[in-house]
Structures are given as structure tokens and as C-alpha cells.
Amino acid sequence: MIEIRVIDSAHKADVRLPNQPFPLFGRMIPSYIHQEWSYTVEKLPHVTEMRFPDEPYDYDAMSEDTVFIGAYDGEACVGLAVMQSGFFKYMYLYDLKVNREYRGKGVARQLMEKARQVALDAGYRGIYTQGQDNNLAACRFYLKMGFAIGGLDTQVYKGTSQEGKADIIFYWDCVPEASADARG
Numbered sequence: 001m002i003e004i005r006v007i008d009s010a011h012k013a014d015v016r017l018p019n020q021p022f023p024l025f026g027r028m029i030p031s032y033i034h035q036e037w038s039y040t041v042e043k044l045p046h047v048t049e050m051r052f053p054d055e056p057y058d059y060d061a062m063s064e065d066t067v068f069i070g071a072y073d074g075e076a077c078v079g080l081a082v083m084q085s086g087f088f089k090y091m092y093l094y095d096l097k098v099n100r101e102y103r104g105k106g107v108a109r110q111l112m113e114k115a116r117q118v119a120l121d122a123g124y125r126g127i128y129t130q131g132q133d134n135n136l137a138a139c140r141f142y143l144k145m146g147f148a149i150g151g152l153d154t155q156v157y158k159g160t161s162q163e164g165k166a167d168i169i170f171y172w173d174c175v176p177e178a179s180a181d182a183r184g
Contacts, residue, residue: 007068012059014077020138026136037149091119093129
């Protein structure tokens with residue numbers, strides 16, 4: 001059984017959960033027309049894999065404005081959500097990852113439900129994050145969780161080895177509308 005919990009200093013090494021490869025099989029192409037976001041999907045001719053570099057997270061240096069949420073199978077950390085303070089009404093989901101053998105089993109959803117509670121407890125109305133347009137599985141996951149497309153950054157990868165990609169910005173309103181109105 002998977003247990004989801006905020007990582008404390010006794011488990012701070014778990015914030016260095018290594019990244020694992022994920023499949024690239026399509027691209028999400030957002031459109032903004034008449035103040036409405038929509039998207040189409042472009043399937044890639046063949047499936048490839050990508051792996052992000054491992055992050056040098058430092059629990060002690062980051063813990064003041066960062067919340068690390070772990071998914072545990074026994075004592076083994078198998079998933080991680082990294083939440084950072086935002087400067088407006090949305091907390092920032094900096095990172096979300098689940099070990100390959102635990103994907104498709106609801107672990108990411110459980111991490112996001114805990115992240116939602118962390119954001120609400122900290123006084124935010126929701127969560128925002130970004131996904132690379134070619135990471136179709138991640139983009140679809142965010143939409144399935146209830147996130148909405150809120151922006152597109154086509155410039156972020158210019159001059160890098162990932163030039164040609166774009167980041168889709170996603171927002172998740174986590175409070176019921178009646179409560180959101182009360183928060184301002």
C-alpha cells in the first residue's frame with residue numbers, strides 16, 4: 001500500500017529521488033481563440049524516451065519555501081511532488097515524478113491530492129505548473145486531474161538543446177467557488 005506524506009528532515013535524502021525515463025509519443029498543441037483554450041494532439045511517428053537530469057535538491061536549503069511530498073511503498077520513496085511558494089494565489093508544482101514501475105497505479109494522483117491539501121492549508125486557491133508540449137502523458141494527466149491550460153511559453157527553450165519545444169502552463173483551482181470568492 002502506498003503512503004503519501006510530507007517529507008520531514010528524518011527522510012530528507014528522499015528528495016533526491018532519481019528521475020527515470022518516460023515515453024514520448026505525441027505533442028499537445030494548444031490554441032487560444034476568443035479567450036478560450038483548446039488543444040489538438042499530434043502523434044509522433046514512433047515512440048522514444050526522455051529522461052530529465054536529476055535535480056540537486058537540498059532539503060535544508062529549500063525547506064523554508066518548499067514542501068516535498070513523498071509516495072512511499074514501505075520505507076522506499078517511489079514518487080515525489082515538489083511544491084514551492086507562489087507570489088500570487090497559486091502554489092507552484094515545481095516537480096512531479098513517479099518511479100517507472102509505479103506509474104499507472106494512481107500514485108501521481110495521490111501525490112497531487114496531497115499537494116492540493118498542502119496548497120489549501122497554505123492559503124492558496126490552487127496550483128500551477130508547466131509541462132513540455134511533447135510530454136503528452138504529463139499534459140493529459142494534468143488535464144485529467146482538473147487543471148486547465150492557462151498559457152503557452154514558446155520561447156523558454158530557445159538556444160538550448162531542446163529548442164523547438166514549448167511549455168504549456170496549467171492551473172488547478174482547488175477551492176469550491178463559494179470559498180474562492182471569500183478568499184478574494
